[in-house]
Amino acid sequence: MIKIVEVIAQTIHNQVKIKKHGLSRGFTVGYTLFQECLYLNYKTKLSDNITTVEMTGRFTFGDHSSFRKLIEEVRDHDSTTMVLDIAGVEFIDSAGLGMLLLARDEGEKSSTTVVLRGAQGQVKRMLEVARFDTLFKLED
Amino acid sequence: MPAGKKPHIEQTIAVAQSLAQEDITKIVSSSALWEQPENISVKITTGQTPEDFPNQRQYSFCILPPQIGRDWLGSLTRLNCTHFIEYFPELDLDDLAPLAGKKSHPRYDLLVCLSTRSAYHLPVARKFVTSLRHRCLIGDSIAPAVEMAVQEAFANSLVHGNLELDTSGHLSMDSFMELGDETERRLASSHHGGRAIILTARRRKNGQLVIAINDQGDGFTPPEENATAEISRKDTTFGRGLPLIKSLCQTVNFTRDGRTIELTFTNDTSGDNANTGLFGDLGHPLTTTAEDELRTARNATILIADDTMLSREIIASYLRADGFTNLVFAKDGEDAIAQIKAHNPDLIILDIIMPKIDGYGVCKAVRADPAYAETPIIAQTALEEHEGRTRIFEDGATDLILKPLNKAELIARTTIHIENRLLVQKLQAYQERTQSELELARDMQENLNPAPESYRGIGADYGLRISATFQMSSELGGDMWGLVPIDAHRLGVYIVDFAGHGLGAALNTFRLHSLIWSEQSHDQSPDVYLQVLNRHLKRLLPIGQYATMLYGIVDRSKGIFSYASAACTSPVLGNSVTGEAQFLDGSGVPLGVIREAKYETREVPFDKDSFLLLYSDALIETTLDHGKFLSEQELLSVCKDTVRDSAADIDLAAQIADQFMDRAPAKLDDDFTIVSLQSAMIPGLLSKG
Numbered sequence: 001m002i003k004i005v006e007v008i009a010q011t012i013h014n015q016v017k018i019k020k021h022g023l024s025r026g027f028t029v030g031y032t033l034f035q036e037c038l039y040l041n042y043k044t045k046l047s048d049n050i051t052t053v054e055m056t057g058r059f060t061f062g063d064h065s066s067f068r069k070l071i072e073e074v075r076d077h078d079s080t081t082m083v084l085d086i087a088g089v090e091f092i093d094s095a096g097l098g099m100l101l102l103a104r105d106e107g108e109k110s111s112t113t114v115v116l117r118g119a120q121g122q123v124k125r126m127l128e129v130a131r132f133d134t135l136f137k138l139e140d
Numbered sequence: 141m142p143a144g145k146k147p148h149i150e151q152t153i154a155v156a157q158s159l160a161q162e163d164i165t166k167i168v169s170s171s172a173l174w175e176q177p178e179n180i181s182v183k184i185t186t187g188q189t190p191e192d193f194p195n196q197r198q199y200s201f202c203i204l205p206p207q208i209g210r211d212w213l214g215s216l217t218r219l220n221c222t223h224f225i226e227y228f229p230e231l232d233l234d235d236l237a238p239l240a241g242k243k244s245h246p247r248y249d250l251l252v253c254l255s256t257r258s259a260y261h262l263p264v265a266r267k268f269v270t271s272l273r274h275r276c277l278i279g280d281s282i283a284p285a286v287e288m289a290v291q292e293a294f295a296n297s298l299v300h301g302n303l304e305l306d307t308s309g310h311l312s313m314d315s316f317m318e319l320g321d322e323t324e325r326r327l328a329s330s331h332h333g334g335r336a337i338i339l340t341a342r343r344r345k346n347g348q349l350v351i352a353i354n355d356q357g358d359g360f361t362p363p364e365e366n367a368t369a370e371i372s373r374k375d376t377t378f379g380r381g382l383p384l385i386k387s388l389c390q391t392v393n394f395t396r397d398g399r400t401i402e403l404t405f406t407n408d409t410s411g412d413n414a415n416t417g418l419f420g421d422l423g424h425p426l427t428t429t430a431e432d433e434l435r436t437a438r439n440a441t442i443l444i445a446d447d448t449m450l451s452r453e454i455i456a457s458y459l460r461a462d463g464f465t466n467l468v469f470a471k472d473g474e475d476a477i478a479q480i481k482a483h484n485p486d487l488i489i490l491d492i493i494m495p496k497i498d499g500y501g502v503c504k505a506v507r508a509d510p511a512y513a514e515t516p517i518i519a520q521t522a523l524e525e526h527e528g529r530t531r532i533f534e535d536g537a538t539d540l541i542l543k544p545l546n547k548a549e550l551i552a553r554t555t556i557h558i559e560n561r562l563l564v565q566k567l568q569a570y571q572e573r574t575q576s577e578l579e580l581a582r583d584m585q586e587n588l589n590p591a592p593e594s595y596r597g598i599g600a601d602y603g604l605r606i607s608a609t610f611q612m613s614s615e616l617g618g619d620m621w622g623l624v625p626i627d628a629h630r631l632g633v634y635i636v637d638f639a640g641h642g643l644g645a646a647l648n649t650f651r652l653h654s655l656i657w658s659e660q661s662h663d664q665s666p667d668v669y670l671q672v673l674n675r676h677l678k679r680l681l682p683i684g685q686y687a688t689m690l691y692g693i694v695d696r697s698k699g700i701f702s703y704a705s706a707a708c709t710s711p712v713l714g715n716s717v718t719g720e721a722q723f724l725d726g727s728g729v730p731l732g733v734i735r736e737a738k739y740e741t742r743e744v745p746f747d748k749d750s751f752l753l754l755y756s757d758a759l760i761e762t763t764l765d766h767g768k769f770l771s772e773q774e775l776l777s778v779c780k781d782t783v784r785d786s787a788a789d790i791d792l793a794a795q796i797a798d799q800f801m802d803r804a805p806a807k808l809d810d811d812f813t814i815v816s817l818q819s820a821m822i823p824g825l826l827s828k829g
Binding site for chain 2: 058060061062064065068071090091093094095097098099101102105106120121122129130131134135
């Protein structure tokens with residue numbers, strides 16, 4: 001049995017818009033945008049005890065409310081592994097790195113391994129200089 | 141400014157239309173902005189969005205509306221202006237005074253002042269860096285490092301400075317959530333949310349860029365242990381900002397009691413510093429340009445600097461005998477420098493051993509002045525030892541001639557240096573003339589496209605919100621677009637892209653433009669329209685040159701958009717409520733290829749919720765910062781998100797263009813045109829004229 005949860009959340013000028021889609025399978029296509037450079041967007045998916053969070057856009061200090069939503073969202077999954085797919089994140093600042101650490105702390109509480117997958121460009125360089133390879137499992 | 145004299149200065153400022161007159165007056169009359177506001181008369185230009193301001197005009201200030209959004213943040217790259225200030229009720233102008241470039245402070249090349257509550261939710265660092273790139277203050281190659289450093293410093297000043305939030309140490313999820321709630325509370329409060337944050341950039345004469353971020357908080361200078369911390373520290377959740385900043389720029393300083401952080405960057409020398417002219421003003425009337433009477437070798441001005449009259453006379457007699465009659469004399473080094481300044485000679489014949497200032501000194505002084513950097517200097521000397529010769533070349537002499545002078549040698553050397561000099565001057569004059577002709581052609585080409593007040597007014601007549609952005613490539617390009625009102629219900633629209641760029645493509649756009657506007661019957665179906673145009677154009681265009689074009693008609697009474705395409709990029713048709721969009725068929729034979737080309741008119745519904753997007757291929761064929769072109773799928777997503785985020789109250793084309801500029805190189809290889817037509821529900825949304 002595969003349970004699919006899909007959430008698109010965006011923080012826009014203090015408001016949080018949440019759209020819940022029904023039981024559509026997997027990710028909707030082509031959600032890496034250009035546009036999203038402004039806010040963090042994410043979608044989560046749970047299958048076989050693995051939660052995959054596809055994150056896109058810019059991940060910076062102003063994104064704490066969408067990040068908080070994300071954490072609350074995946075907390076209920078009770079999965080053994082959480083994969084943060086950050087291939088679509090085009091920019092991260094030090095606060096974004098801090099939030100990744102918070103996700104790791106949360107994971108430790110419920111013995112969930114947190115994996116960072118697919119970092120590109122600026123994000124990849126940031127993970128390198130902050131030596132996140134010593135804190136997370138990094139995947140290409 | 142001389143005391144007692146009151147020069148009257150007229151300034152133009154750009155103001156968001158939504159601002160109240162009294163608020164504008166409050167800012168404008170403040171001595172925070174001008175040294176002596178009473179001497180300044182201000183002309184105010186208003187616009188509903190940044191797109192409305194003509195980009196040829198220069199503004200002293202731009203006053204942005206309170207709680208600015210992405211559209212007004214876009215003014216940083218759109219307006220020819222250096223100072224951008226958001227108006228908000230708590231704006232403390234007196235605290236701005238030390239920042240507005242007064243007295244001891246130099247003027248800034250860019251200054252942006254925002255409220256904390258606006259700045260918090262906007263990608264300010266990104267847009268700031270994009271505008272530095274577009275102003276040629278930094279090159280594309282160091283932009284990512286600058287953006288990273290500005291992002292960190294900006295976040296620091298905003299969160300720790302203005303919002304006075306403490307994020308130090310290892311945070312638990314619970315304290316992180318508390319922090320989030322507290323952030324929202326403080327942003328909403330007048331005390332914290334209404335503080336200003338000011339970003340400034342200025343380029344030093346040595347090419348270094350200084351970026352400062354100023355807040356209105358309590359001031360915070362980090363302790364030394366913090367300053368030397370590693371980026372990779374593990375004892376903290378949010379403690380990487382400062383070490384990161386330090387790793388990215390030359391120097392970091394805290395001033396104004398820790399309310400200002402100042403970063404310096406050494407610019408890359410990759411050569412896109414088109415602005416150096418601004419700093420080249422050293423008080424010389426530059427005489428090399430626009431040579432009215434092009435000098436010939438024989439009427440060139442030659443300075444003879446020698447302390448003995450006999451030597452001067454011998455040289456002069458040799459030169460005169462060969463037809464060089466325009467001679468000037470100097471009797472010592474000091475005199476030589478004075479004569480050079482007075483006559484700007486084409487050649488200097490310089491004795492080395494002279495009273496007051498010797499030849500070496502004269503050489504150095506001449507070369508130190510950019511106006512005479514190219515003036516040939518022949519040093520004449522009796523010195524035969526090797527050292528003196530080497531030294532005079534090091535100090536800037538062009539050539540050396542030994543005493544006693546040999547007449548033939550003197551004439552030969554004089555002639556060759558003067559001819560070189562004249563050739564270089566001619567080439568420079570030619571280059572400058574071509575440059576200014578190109579500028580003229582660029583202006584003319586830009587004027588083929590409708591101006592904002594025109595297309596906005598026409599759009600309003602048809603219940604359409606029309607937005608357009610045009611950025612010409614570094615050379616001349618071949619893009620053009622326009623509107624053709626047909627009757628009360630039908631509005632024609634076209635977009636054209638000629639193959640290639642440069643003068644040829646630009647000439648073709650002029651040809652086509654006159655064809656379009658001499659053709660009286662726009663009231664044909666789009667396919668017939670293109671067929672007729674194609675036949676004319678085939679006749680005019682040289683073999684191998686062609687254009688892509690789309691001509692379409694929005695029919696408001698029937699609720700349809702009918703169009704024909706000659707290999708144009710596929711237009712995007714979408715819904716302004718849901719943001720859902722699709723590509724239309726853009727296929728067809730390009731114009732000017734075959735005489736009897738046939739086109740097809742295609743019809744799609746266009747109702748009160750529709751939007752249409754037309755664009756040139758630069759949008760989808762420019763390498764963006766992720767090393768790839770914008771894919772079709774990405775373009776649809778951009779449309780969707782832009783529409784959805786902004787509840788249709790946006791200029792779609794302008795928004796997409798702004799995001800494109802953030803990610804594309806500052807100088808484009810091809811013209812970039814984007815036009816959107818959105819059904820506007822509110823009449824009078826766009827004020828006419």
